[in-house]
Amino acid sequence: MKTNRFAVAGVMVLLAALMLVPLNLPQMNDWLFRIATLIMLAVSWNMMASAGMISLGHSAFWGVGSYGCLVAINYLKLPFFMSFIPALLFGALIGMLLALSTGRLRGVFFAIATLALSEGLRIIGLMLPDFTGGAAGMFLRHGARPAAMVLYYSAIIAALLTVLAAWLLSITKLRYAMRAMHDNEDAAQMLGINPLFYRTLISTIAGAMAAGAGALNLWHSAYLAPDIAFSLHFAILAQIAAIIGGVHTLAGPVIGAFAIIGLSELSRTSLGIKEGYSLLIYGVMLVAAITFMPKGLYGILKARPARKPAREGLAPAGASPPNDAAQP
Amino acid sequence: MSGATPLLSLAGVNAGYGESQVLDGLSIDVGAGQVVCLLGANGVGKTTTLMAITGIVEPSAGDIRFDGQSLLGIAPHRRVELGIALAPEGRQVFQHCSVHENLLLGSFSQRGRKVRTAKLDEIYSMFPRLAERRMQMAGLMSGGEQQMLAIGRALMSDPRLLMLDEPSLGLAPKIALQVYEVIARIAASGISILLVEQNTQTALSVAERGYVLSHGRVALSGSNTQLLDAAAIREAFFGAGHGRPDAALDHPQPNNAGTPQ
Amino acid sequence: MMYVQLAIDSLLLGGLYALMALGLALSFGVTNILNFAHGEAIMLGAYGAFFGLTLGGIDPLLSLPALMLVGFLAGYALFRYFLKRLLTAPQVNQILLTFGLGMILNNAAAIAFTADMRSANPSYASESIRLGEAYLPMGRFIAFGVACVMAVALLLWLHRTEYGRACRAVAQNQLASTLAGIDLKNVYAVAFGISIAIGVATGVVLSWVTPVTPFMGFHLLVKAFAIIILGGIGSIGGAMAGAFLLGFLETAVAYFVPEGIGWAEGVAFAVLFLILIFRPRGIAGQAAEG
Numbered sequence: 001m002k003t004n005r006f007a008v009a010g011v012m013v014l015l016a017a018l019m020l021v022p023l024n025l026p027q028m029n030d031w032l033f034r035i036a037t038l039i040m041l042a043v044s045w046n047m048m049a050s051a052g053m054i055s056l057g058h059s060a061f062w063g064v065g066s067y068g069c070l071v072a073i074n075y076l077k078l079p080f081f082m083s084f085i086p087a088l089l090f091g092a093l094i095g096m097l098l099a100l101s102t103g104r105l106r107g108v109f110f111a112i113a114t115l116a117l118s119e120g121l122r123i124i125g126l127m128l129p130d131f132t133g134g135a136a137g138m139f140l141r142h143g144a145r146p147a148a149m150v151l152y153y154s155a156i157i158a159a160l161l162t163v164l165a166a167w168l169l170s171i172t173k174l175r176y177a178m179r180a181m182h183d184n185e186d187a188a189q190m191l192g193i194n195p196l197f198y199r200t201l202i203s204t205i206a207g208a209m210a211a212g213a214g215a216l217n218l219w220h221s222a223y224l225a226p227d228i229a230f231s232l233h234f235a236i237l238a239q240i241a242a243i244i245g246g247v248h249t250l251a252g253p254v255i256g257a258f259a260i261i262g263l264s265e266l267s268r269t270s271l272g273i274k275e276g277y278s279l280l281i282y283g284v285m286l287v288a289a290i291t292f293m294p295k296g297l298y299g300i301l302k303a304r305p306a307r308k309p310a311r312e313g314l315a316p317a318g319a320s321p322p323n324d325a326a327q328p
Numbered sequence: 329m330s331g332a333t334p335l336l337s338l339a340g341v342n343a344g345y346g347e348s349q350v351l352d353g354l355s356i357d358v359g360a361g362q363v364v365c366l367l368g369a370n371g372v373g374k375t376t377t378l379m380a381i382t383g384i385v386e387p388s389a390g391d392i393r394f395d396g397q398s399l400l401g402i403a404p405h406r407r408v409e410l411g412i413a414l415a416p417e418g419r420q421v422f423q424h425c426s427v428h429e430n431l432l433l434g435s436f437s438q439r440g441r442k443v444r445t446a447k448l449d450e451i452y453s454m455f456p457r458l459a460e461r462r463m464q465m466a467g468l469m470s471g472g473e474q475q476m477l478a479i480g481r482a483l484m485s486d487p488r489l490l491m492l493d494e495p496s497l498g499l500a501p502k503i504a505l506q507v508y509e510v511i512a513r514i515a516a517s518g519i520s521i522l523l524v525e526q527n528t529q530t531a532l533s534v535a536e537r538g539y540v541l542s543h544g545r546v547a548l549s550g551s552n553t554q555l556l557d558a559a560a561i562r563e564a565f566f567g568a569g570h571g572r573p574d575a576a577l578d579h580p581q582p583n584n585a586g587t588p589q
Numbered sequence: 590m591m592y593v594q595l596a597i598d599s600l601l602l603g604g605l606y607a608l609m610a611l612g613l614a615l616s617f618g619v620t621n622i623l624n625f626a627h628g629e630a631i632m633l634g635a636y637g638a639f640f641g642l643t644l645g646g647i648d649p650l651l652s653l654p655a656l657m658l659v660g661f662l663a664g665y666a667l668f669r670y671f672l673k674r675l676l677t678a679p680q681v682n683q684i685l686l687t688f689g690l691g692m693i694l695n696n697a698a699a700i701a702f703t704a705d706m707r708s709a710n711p712s713y714a715s716e717s718i719r720l721g722e723a724y725l726p727m728g729r730f731i732a733f734g735v736a737c738v739m740a741v742a743l744l745l746w747l748h749r750t751e752y753g754r755a756c757r758a759v760a761q762n763q764l765a766s767t768l769a770g771i772d773l774k775n776v777y778a779v780a781f782g783i784s785i786a787i788g789v790a791t792g793v794v795l796s797w798v799t800p801v802t803p804f805m806g807f808h809l810l811v812k813a814f815a816i817i818i819l820g821g822i823g824s825i826g827g828a829m830a831g832a833f834l835l836g837f838l839e840t841a842v843a844y845f846v847p848e849g850i851g852w853a854e855g856v857a858f859a860v861l862f863l864i865l866i867f868r869p870r871g872i873a874g875q876a877a878e879g
Contacts, residue, residue: 107684112811113865115814119858236692243685416768432754437769
């Protein structure tokens with residue numbers, strides 16, 4: 001992950017500054033809240049992606065965090081700040097289990113595994129109505145909700161902490177491990193990096209981050225159902241944010257989150273685009289971003305001449321696609 | 329070489345992969361009906377030369393002409409239609425296809441399909457072992473059998489120029505000998521052959537001419553008798569200080585030391 | 590008697606799953622790109638059959654060839670002119686681009702067709718024949734029949750035709766294929782086009798068997814992945830075996846587990862995880878680890 005100190009500092013200052021803006025306008029609050037949770041999710045996704053783990057089912061962590069929080073509030077009757085603890089723990093746990101169970105699966109297979117995880121959890125949620133309320137879902141315990149301001153400030157602080165955590169991790173040895181793993185895990189191993197250890201570490205931390213975002217969201221909406229908790233939609237936004245902003249960078253996901261929410265607000269208020277179209281637009285944005293801006297906005301801002309790919313497709317000797325020869 | 333235009337000629341070819349350039353002003357010729365070999369240590373560009381001829385690697389400078397026509401810009405699968413075939417390094421047989429299917433695939437091109445039945449008969453009689461194992465999965469065969477199959481598959485496209493990349497690699501000497509007997513027979517049938525080999529002596533037993541490459545260009549060229557002079561070869565191989573033992577050092581020096589051309 | 594019914598139901602389900610998995614296995618095996626939008630081909634095929642029947646009065650079996658042709662052409666063009674860039678792109682791009690395409694398609698469908706559940710209802714869809722003490726649902730049986738015919742046709746094509754053989758060759762070794770005179774660009778596009786056509790066919794036969802919704806493709810996609818991984822990457826035979834195995838497991842769960850019908854949907858995911866943990870190479874495939 002590339003981390004330009006100025007970019008990182010700029011981001012954190014920006015987020016801190018947001019807290020000073022008089023947050024009296026309800027739309028502003030809502031807007032900032034969504035940005036904050038999206039930043040957490042995008043940074044989390046980006047962290048895993050930078051280590052070569054493409055997660056298509058990031059909603060798994062989000063959902064688990066939401067339910068962890070729900071348990072804390074409705075069943076354990078924990079107060080606001082404590083309610084995040086089970087959420088973060090659940091997220092970290094699922095992250096750890098994911099990494100351990102998938103071992104060293106290559107990109108595509110790991111992606112499939114994350115999808116399966118998210119979908120599987122959704123079905124489990126649907127099949128345990130006593131716990132989750134089934135398809136109808138469940139509301140937050142009455143009177144549990146804190147003041148709106150508390151919630152919003154918490155979200156911004158959480159986003160700040162997330163970016164800080166990601167930055168701190170990136171300046172440690174983790175950065176080299178991630179870079180190496182992203183390119184070639186076998187080679188990384190030869191450098192003395194234990195891929196499984198780092199994968200688990202990253203997955204655990206990223207899982208906790210995303211879970212935290214899910215918990216915040218639960219406090220905000222006060223209602224949860226398995227289809228919503230494990231819905232891929234918000235998780236997809238996180239991916240798009242990271243890609244648009246610039247994968248493998250620290251500032252990228254943040255920039256992207258602002259861009260996405262900004263765009264969606266713009267399209268909603270000024271163009272009057274209905275909810276149903278938003279996902280369609282996100283899909284188009286994703287495809288466009290991959291096609292035209294593989295380096296994201298961050299890359300465009302820092303424009304460097306692109307390196308030519310080593311060769312156009314074929315290797316000189318022994319070009320069997322590694323491990324995938326079909327055998328019809 | 330005097331006489332008619334060579335079947336294949338490379339002139340001043342620069343080529344490589346991405347940012348690394350391997351061939352640097354390479355110029356070689358193969359005349360019709362000739363057997364020519366490319367020699368040299370690892371990494372000098374022998375395989376890259378073959379890749380450039382097949383079109384998998386496009387030169388950044390220079391020209392490659394086949395039968396008087398420039399090949400630049402012609403896609404690899406189209407060059408097969410012109411009559412260029414390669415049996416690549418490491419055999420590269422279709423592991424999960426039978427011997428027969430491998431041969432059918434070798435004649436996928438229009439050129440090959442026209443003469444497919446005749447060619448199949450020819451190949452099966454040239455390689456009785458392949459005929460015996462017609463339905464066997466190619467991946468289960470021994471190295472020597474796979475090499476025969478790779479050569480047979482290349483022949484199925486009815487080439488005028490057959491290129492072979494290290495046909496004796498990894499084979500026991502007895503088997504390598506059998507492979508070279510086949511190569512000699514193919515040469516005798518009039519097909520031009522461009523042969524890349526690590527083993528100088530073996531290559532020159534069947535090639536009439538050779539080029540020794542070094543650093544992506546020709547360092548030494550001559551007839552087989554000239555090149556069998558160990559001193560000249562050694563100098564060309566080790567000119568830049570590559571300390572690699574050469575099998576050619578073991579065999580007796582010829583009486584008349586040829587001069588490099 | 591219950592076991593006979595169980596056998597019939599799992600066999601019929603397995604056949605449908607086999608067709609679904611075959612399409613994906615073909616494109617993945619030849620191009621080495623996993624098409625996350627394959628489910629949308631299924632979905633569009635189902636809608637095509639549905640509208641063909643309700644708006645045009647055309648029986649799905651009759652609209653099947655035309656729909657498949659459209660699917661093939663669309664798939665061919667999509668790959669040849671757009672997706673081929675993914676051949677040399679990093680995996681992130683491959684995954685996300687096809688995933689994004691899938692998103693576009695299923696949300697466009699949701700807008701165009703609304704999210705209501707539809708179902709094609711040709712006459713045979715609701716009949717069933719008595720076989721001793723068991724019932725043979727005609728709708729599913731015909732779907733199964735079509736799936737079998739397609740699968741056999743595909744296998745024959747792969748093994749007995751020039752181009753099919755070329756596809757297998759490209760799946761195994763791209764260098765050797767090029768040297769044999771095979772035009773890789775074309776083979777990729779053709780294989781992809783055929784895989785989309787098969788996806789469309791899967792959708793058509795499903796149109797009278799399961800509810801047709803804009804998001805049906807996505808749920809099936811994950812099952813298709815589970816099957817391919819269960820059967821082993823790169824093995825068509827394994828994919829078929831995996832399909833029947835999953836069909837059996839889902840049916841068995843639906844029969845024997847309390848509230849099994851709900852849980853049956855989760856079987857694919859459980860299977861997927863168990864396989865990934867214990868035997869990532871599946872029944873018959875090569876290693877998935879890197």
